Each structure stands twice: as C-alpha cells, then as structure tokens.
Amino acid sequence: MSAYRICFVCTGNICRSPSAEVILRARAHDAGLDVVVDSAGTDGYHVGDGADYRALRAMKAAGYDGTAHVARQFDEGWFAERDLVVALDRGHFRLLHAMAPDEEAAAKIRLMRSFDIDAEDLDENDPHIDVADPYYGPDSAFTEMVEQLEAASDGLVEFLAERTEHPA
Incomplete structure (x- = not known):
C-alpha cells in the first residue's frame, strides 16, 4: 500500500498551512504512519517564499522546524494526487470546492479543525471551525495557531490510523 497523501x-502558504504540514508530519511520524504531507496556498503571491518568521518562531517554540518550507500555489490537478485536501478555514474550503473538478475531488476536502475533538461538533458555518489567520495579529496569535493545529493534528492522526485502506 502506498502512503496516504x-x-x-491556506491563503498564501506562509503561516497556517506550512505549520499544519510540519506539525502533522511530525505527529504522523511519531505514530508510525505512512503519510506524505505537503501544503499550498489558494493565492500565488508568496510562491517561492519561506514560511513567515513569526510562524517559524511559534513552531520552533513548540519543537518543530519549518525552515525548509517554500510556498506554492494549489493546482486543481493535485486533487487526483492527494487522498485528503485539508482547508484551514471556511474561505479556503469554499475555494477548494469551487476548484474541485468533480464530486470525487470535492469529497477529499475537509476543514482542519473538524479533526479537533474539541471542535468536531461545530457546524461548518461556525467561525470557530476556522484556524484563525494570525498574519495581521500579535505574536500570540501564532502560538494559538500552533496549539489549534496540534489539537487538530492529534485527531487527524487518529483518523489516519483508523484507515487500513485508502484511495489509490
């Protein structure tokens, strides 16, 4: 069986999605799961940039290294190459659904916090289901982002561990 992809x-692929990528990769590795994890933005204005220094600092404080990240833009052709496409907020969720070429692709899209045990009962229209964008906020917003991503990653690891098979 090949790795789960x-x-x-997120928007620019410099804060939330690269942090989620690094955190889930570490958590999945610790759980012995065979996964391939990457990230991208809905917009291309940060393509080629590294992760935001504040995201790097918050990740480092939590024990993660995001320094190898290079921002990219999501391509609709990637739906066929991924088993799961995880949106960091409802806006990304809607944009990804609009990009999805068919129902099979649309079925692969999930909201990140839907995996968080403390947020799983939230409706997809509830703003608390979003991983809030820390970009225009204080440094503490980046710490909160990492905490939200860790909680959701724990649930995502459980989700992945329960899957003995996945789409080829």
Missing part, C-alpha cells in the same frame, strides 16, 4: 491549504 495529504495537502494542507
């Missing part, structure tokens, strides 16, 4: 998607 996951792509995290």
Whole structure:
C-alpha cells in the first residue's frame, strides 16, 4: 500500500498551512504512519517564499522546524494526487470546492479543525471551525495557531490510523 497523501491549504502558504504540514508530519511520524504531507496556498503571491518568521518562531517554540518550507500555489490537478485536501478555514474550503473538478475531488476536502475533538461538533458555518489567520495579529496569535493545529493534528492522526485502506 502506498502512503496516504495529504495537502494542507491556506491563503498564501506562509503561516497556517506550512505549520499544519510540519506539525502533522511530525505527529504522523511519531505514530508510525505512512503519510506524505505537503501544503499550498489558494493565492500565488508568496510562491517561492519561506514560511513567515513569526510562524517559524511559534513552531520552533513548540519543537518543530519549518525552515525548509517554500510556498506554492494549489493546482486543481493535485486533487487526483492527494487522498485528503485539508482547508484551514471556511474561505479556503469554499475555494477548494469551487476548484474541485468533480464530486470525487470535492469529497477529499475537509476543514482542519473538524479533526479537533474539541471542535468536531461545530457546524461548518461556525467561525470557530476556522484556524484563525494570525498574519495581521500579535505574536500570540501564532502560538494559538500552533496549539489549534496540534489539537487538530492529534485527531487527524487518529483518523489516519483508523484507515487500513485508502484511495489509490
């Protein structure tokens, strides 16, 4: 069986999605799961940039290294190459659904916090289901982002561990 393939998607691919990528990769590795994790943005204005220094600092404080990240833009052709496409907020969720070429692709899209045990009962229209964008906020917003991503990653690891088979 090949590795389960996951792509995290936010706006510019410099804060939330690269942080989610790094955190899930580490958590999945610790759980012994065979996954391939990457990330991208819905917009291309940061393509080629590294992760935001504040995201790097918050990740480092939590024990993760995001320094190898290079931002990219999501391509609709990637739906066929991924088993799961994880949106970091409802706006990305809607944009990804609009990009999905068919129902099979659309079925692969999930909201990140839907995996968080403390947020799983939230409706997809509830703003608390979003991983809030820390970009224009204080440094503490980046710490909160990492905490939200860790909680959701724990649930995502459980989700992945329960899957003995996945789409080829």
